[in-house]
Structure formats: structure tokens, C-alpha cells
Amino acid sequence: MELFLSQVFSGLATGAIYAAVALAVVMIFLAIDHFNFAQGEMAMFSTFICWALLDAGVPYWLAFVLTIAFAFAFGVVIERVLFRPLHNAPVLSHIIAFLGLFFILNNGAGWIWDFTIKPMESPFPEGSFGGLMSYHQVGMVGVVLLMLALLFLFFRFTSVGLAMRAAAQNPDSARLCGIPVGWMIALGWGMASAIGAVGGILIAPVVFLEPNMMLGILLYGFAAAIVGGITNPAGAVAGGFMVGVMENLVGTYIPFVGSELKLTVALVVIVGVLMVKPSGLFGRTTVTRV
């Protein structure tokens, strides 16, 4: 029972990170209809910025805020420079651009900060709640939930949030209302990049910082987004927590999976959901007239 509970709780903690990554993926998907394969590398790169700031002696929360600001600007610039010119291009062009970005960031980070793993500091004290959840894990869940709450308030109650929802839903109609749809998409990229950076900074103390750190996490993030329904941000978050817990339970209780086949679980989940219920648990079914 003890084992079961501790697996569930630590699953919720990593699930929070999957939720953040899934949410970032969903936000970009809703805006431009494509999966951002470089989402994890963008988060990793931002995490390195945070590490470099900390290394230079900047206090933790200041470094955190500066990194989020960097990640936001970084996302906006990537959209403006790379994806804005591609907005009418076919899906394959997008995939190549995403992969290109992936490798540039991955190798760029390795080139600048080299590929050796680095310990990342945690803002939370050592120790745990009754041996079930470390303070860092509780902090991870707390920060992600706080961020989600802020995002919800932003989209629900501000006019920019409303304009962003409108631009994603019906771009033509949004333009006719005077909404600069292109900038709304760029804003979405900035926010997605910032959300991913929060996930990266929080998970780095657990998995150690290195250029390939986000690879597995992005895979779980994709799985979470697909389980929750790629068209539903709240669903993606729920999917993140579900996948986090499931990953741990499957790894613990199904003997042949262990820790070696854990990543495969993410792929099985992706394929399984797409075969049985492609719209996910909370997604919208899109019907297209042909």
C-alpha cells in the first residue's frame, strides 16, 4: 500500500510536468493545427538559460522570472521568423521546420553548455511529506496548478484572452472584428514557450539538466495531449496527470515493463488512443465535409 501510494504521488508530480508540456503543445496546435516537435527542446534551452543565470549568481526566483520572460520572447521570435512565413505551407514543411528547430536547439545547447549532465538547484527545501512526496514534488504540482489557474483567468476574463480564443476558432471572422490574428498566434507561441520553460525548470532538478533531458518528457507530453484530447487544454492537463500516474504504476506492477520499457508505454498510449478514440477523452470530434 505504501509503495502504491508513493508511486501515485510521485506520478502526480511528474504528471504536473507532462501536463505543462501537453498544454504548451495543445496551445500551439489550436493556433496553427500542427504538433510542435521542438516544444521540449525549446523548454530545455530555456532551462539552460535559467541554469546559466543561477550559475552566475542570480537569486533563484529572479532567474526564474527572467527565464520565463526570455522563453516568452523566444517563442514569439520563433513564430515571427520561422513559422509565420510557413503559415500556408503543407504539413510536411511544418514537420521539417519543427525537426530543424529541434536539432538546432539540441545541438546548440550542447555546443554552448556541452553535453555533460548538470545538477539543477531546487527552490524548495530538502525533505518530504511523510516519505510520500518530496517538498520539491509538492512544489512542482503547486507551481503548475498556480500557472494553470492564472491561464484560466487570463483566457476567461481578459479581452486579449477572448481575442486569442476567437482567433484560434475562426481566424477570418476574428480579422473582420479587427483582431490582429497573426499577433495572437505569436502571443500563443510565446505563452506556450513560457509554459514549457516552467515545466523544464521544475523537472531539471529531478532528471538532471542535459540537452536530451526533454526527449522522454515531450513524448509523455504528447501522450497526455492525445489522451486528454488535442483540442482541449483542460483535457491535456488532466491527461498529463493521468499519464504520470499510469507510467509509474505500469513500471512498478507490470514486471516486464520495469524502467527500461517505460518510454514505450507513452508510445503504446498514443497509438492505442488514436486507434480507439482519436478525439481523446475530452476532445471535440472534428467533422469535415469532403
Added chain:
Amino acid sequence: MAALLQVNDLSAFYGPTKVLHGISFSLDEGGITTILGANGAGKTTTLRAICGMARTTGRITLDGEPIIGLATESVARRGVAHVPEGRGTFTRLSTEENLTLGTMGRRDRSGIAEDMERMFDYFPVLRERRNQQAGTLSGGEQQMLAIARALMLRPRLMLLDEPSFGLAPLIVREMFRILRRINEEERVSMLLVEQNAALALNLADTAYLLETGRVAMTGPAKEIVADEQVRRSYLGY
């Protein structure tokens, strides 16, 4: 009356296909003008060209200022409200949110609340549906929502693309009655594209007849109604 919108030698393209062949027309401030024509004559394209939603050449000026080549959102912010074909409803947002979206270019908070109330007075059914998801509204209600959303821009010029499309005759008559009231009370100029020529000519004061991307006839709506050939081809009697 001064010309609010002046269109000179306007051509429009979809890909390599030329759809409008150098049309010219002008629109009076405060008036209602209608563009008539058969399917494919270029009526919708004319409206889209004004709003920067098609590739165009020629000259379009709003109040003397050129607006051709501007982004759609900039044209909207200059006071041109387009009620598009198919209504352009934000289906997953509430009726009220749809109306709020019409005010994105405005800063006057109190004016916005006032305008919202006025829209509910023009279209009482929207008040009832205020918090309902707009996609669940009936066709007629969505058309009214589209007109109200456009009015929330406080436009000087409203472009209406087939507002009667797919609606029951009774609702269409009601809507045209409201459009006339809006034109008189809000001092909004209107450019109306309609398949239902009889209805449009009844509402409008000026009419243009488009045939395969060219202006075939111009005149006061009363004269156009009386024209033998228009009557046979477009009014069917």
C-alpha cells in the same frame, strides 16, 4: 452627399483566376447600396476585396483615404464592418462574447455596455440567448448576432453578404425591417449583396448590377426595379 467609399478599376483574383474585371462604383454616406447579380458574378468577391480578403489591383478609398492593400483587421478598425457569407459565428463562444469581440478595436468601456443594450433592443432574442453557446442558435438568430456583432464596431460602413441566405421568409422580412431602422437610427451606410433582388431593391436607394465581374448597369433602385430586362432576369416577373 459625399462619397464614403470610392472604388475605381478594381480587379480581384483567386489564384491565377481573375474574378473582377476593373469595376468602379461609389457609395454615398448614409445610404444603402445593393449589388445584384447571378451566382458567380463577383458580388461576394467585391465585398472581400474591400476588406483585404482577396488579391486585388485598382483603387479603393474610404473617406478619401486609400484602403486597398491594408490587412483585413486594419480595414475593420477603420470602420468597415463585414457581415460575411455564412455569418462567421464564433460557435463555441457565448452570444455575449461574440458581441464583445466586435468591440476589440474600441476603448470606451461605458459606450460598449450601452451599445450591447441597444443591440439587445434591436434583437430581443439575443438578450434571451445571452449566455448560450452561439453555435446552438438558430440560423436566423446567428444572422442577427452577426449583424449585431458588426454594429458593435460602431462602423461607418457595413458590408452585408447575403443576409437572407437560408432563412424563412418571415424572418427575412423582420430582419430587413430592422436593417432599415439601423440605417436610419445609427447613420450607418450599407453595402448589401443579395440573391433576393426584389428584397434588396426595396431596401436600397442605389443599385449596381454585376455580370461576370463587370458592372452592367447602375442607377437608383427605383429605376432598376422598373427596368424591363432586370425584371425578367432577376425578379422573375
